[in-house]
Amino acid sequence: MWRSRNVWIILLGEFVVGLGLWAGIIGNLAFMQEVVPSDFHKSLIISCGILAGLVVGPLAGRIIDRSMKKTVIQWASVGRIISVLFMFMALYTNSVIWMILFLISLQIAAAFYMPALQSIIPMIVKDKDLITLNAWQMNARTISRIIGTAAAGFMLSFFELKWLYIISFIVYVMMFVITNFLQLDETANQSSSTKAKGNFKEVLPMVKEHPVVLMTLVLMLIPTLFLGSFNLVIMKISEIHHSTTISGLLYTVEGVGFMLGAAGLKLITERLNTRTLLFTLAFIIGSMELMLIFSDIKFLALVAFGVFGFSVGCFFPTTMVIFQKQVPKEFHGRFFSFRNMIDSVIFQVVLLSTGMMLDLVGLSGLGLVFGIISLSLTITFLLYSKKKKVVMHAHEV
Template identity: 35%
Template sequence: MFVAIRFDSVACMLLAFVIMQIAASVYRPAVQSSLPAVVKPADLLKANGIFLNVDTLQRIGGTALGGIMVATLDLFTLYALSLVFYILLVFCTVLMDIPESEQSATTKGGKLRFREVFPLIRSEPSVLIAMVNTAVLLLFLTGFNLLILNFSELQQAPDLMGWLYAVEGLSIMFFAAIAKRWIGSKNLVTGSILFMFLFAVSFVGMSFSESRLLVILSFGIFGCAFAFFFPMITTIYQLKLPDEARGRFFSFKSMMDRIMNHIALLVTGACLDWIGISAYMIILAVMASLSGAITFGIAKKKSIEVRQQLTGTVSV
């Protein structure tokens, strides 16, 4: 970026953004696959909730702080400060010591191939159920900013955008902090599926797009469901997949999410133009309900259970 700023080069700027995206695509899978190595199984849900809170803080606070810094500092100074903090972060990362599990050490000689992840996913119904439900929610999550902008324009209330971001973010942070206490040793599979119906309720509320109160309340409900659902499914992945497969799986999932994000963004934009936001939210509610009902039936029929015991052991 320094080269792009110095020479006003669009090509260098695009190259820098590509490198940033490559780094970002490695970061999240690395964190999610490393958590089980440094956290006891009984604390995985809590750790995933904390990670979600940190992610929410950086998304909301980082955007606000970034806007202030862009308005008050020149780009060169801004990227220079970013570089200093990245160097400090790399230094702290080098000092970290992540213990290697016995299972990972024994399989180190024969590393898992990327294509071997697919049989693992098929052999674990709980993982497959979590991935299917997540794919449905990506339709909303990908177009999140676009939908908020649409609500704001429809109600001709620019301040509504700030309220929706604040309510959704605060709701996520509050409920993610108490997720483990509420869930305890309950079945994570059926628990995560039931929250699909809460997502559907929030989408129905958002379909009343001209009601300011209902839209704000619905975003709060969405934040609540989000705060429980995503730590639960991440914990399912971490508990059900073997140590040597987690890194490959989370990398594969990150790649699939990015591909689906582009498709979902196109679908969201097209639906908002063709059928309007109210009808689109009803469609999302129906899809979330159907996905929840189908996967709940499968989970009950096959008696799929993934539980996190409070004593530190995992019951599956």
């Protein structure tokens, strides 16, 4: 696998685009602090981009299934480059309207880029290497997040805001150049594209026909409960301990745990079958959500975030391989667009619910509610998988 040029292009591209993305996110926050006084208005502005991604999702899925994946990736990269030009206009005019256009165009590009990338991965490696490549792809994304946020924060201390977007522009151009070197055999994709002329609504019947896919989609709610509340929970723990230092420690511990989990996943899958692994991880994640009850104890808070990071580092690559293997290839574009749409909606619902529950029941109550939901889902679908005799062997993933 590591001798494949395509593999290195995918990993390098994921890292490069992540740097640009996080530089832009830090820049957006800094820009809004200067020109948007209301926190509510800030949330509305951010939601505009997310809504645009949701609206264009079905179209993106259909186009990805009917087109060459490399071409879609390249046009998505062009879309990212154009989006940064809108942000330069926002800085020049000090106008929020241009920033909204930036967020909308960036999310539209992402709505095409991410599902197309997830569809390409099964095309460039053998089935036995899927779990490894998905894990390292997520590691590249995590490393770019850590380096991107740290570098952007450092640059803001010494340079003008525009330089963050200049960096973003440069890395997006680099991404376009890098993807030109992808060598994909898309003849099989072209022959299957004749089957992909159907409607986006065909995704739901397909999911119902594949119990493994449906079950995995629902189980993904479990880590999303923690991830959607992540920043608010960390801020709350910081308030409880009257320390800003613990915030950095929690982010670091979770990030390191994630990378260790993803890096060691191949060894774990050689010892556990897929069903045992998936449900064990879901149970551990639910237990870590319950541990938020004891977040007033610094050590237990750090343990919860570290174990959660490790578990998610194993969980997400495993679910991604299930989708890539179990979903018919002619549905890949539409399915991954559908999954990204679900993630966006759930993320927003969890975020709003977290804010409400932290006000009403506090962090301990939040951990109790999320933990009970997660463990209940895990037990319910474990029993369901045994009753329906759902096959989830490691060699099939």
